[in-house]
Amino acid sequence: MEIPKIKLLPNPETEEAKYAVGYKWNDIAGTRHFLGGKPDGLKEEEFPKCKDCGQEMTFYAQIDSIGDKYDLADCMVIHTFVCFDCFTVESQLNQTLA
Known part of the structure; x- marks a missing residue:
């Protein structure tokens, strides 16, 4: 399923x-x-499997680094996935160039 x-x-x-909010030297991050x-930066085959039922999880949200003071490991983003059968949630910290 894709939202x-x-x-x-x-x-x-x-x-x-x-x-x-924002970066001094980067206009995209944040x-x-x-x-x-x-x-x-992620392909569908890289989506996690639900730890409860084993099904591929649905991508739910991407949250970017906030700014220079609250940077996530060199402008990384948090990807959050959900299983709509079990309502299990998993988040990953990933580097992206987009």
Whole structure:
């Protein structure tokens, strides 16, 4: 199953949060947040299998690094997968060039 891609846009609500978002030397990192669609940098055959039922999990969300202060290992993203049969969730930290 593939969920339609829904882009997420950061909306910092405090001055502290506004300063946390973004990178000094990178215009792409910090902007790659979305629900559904296809994860950047992963092929479907690389999707995890559910630990409970063994079925391939559905890609649910990609959350990018926030900014320089909260960088995830050189601008990595978190890919989250869900099994819609068991509601098991798994997340991975992956490097992507997109």
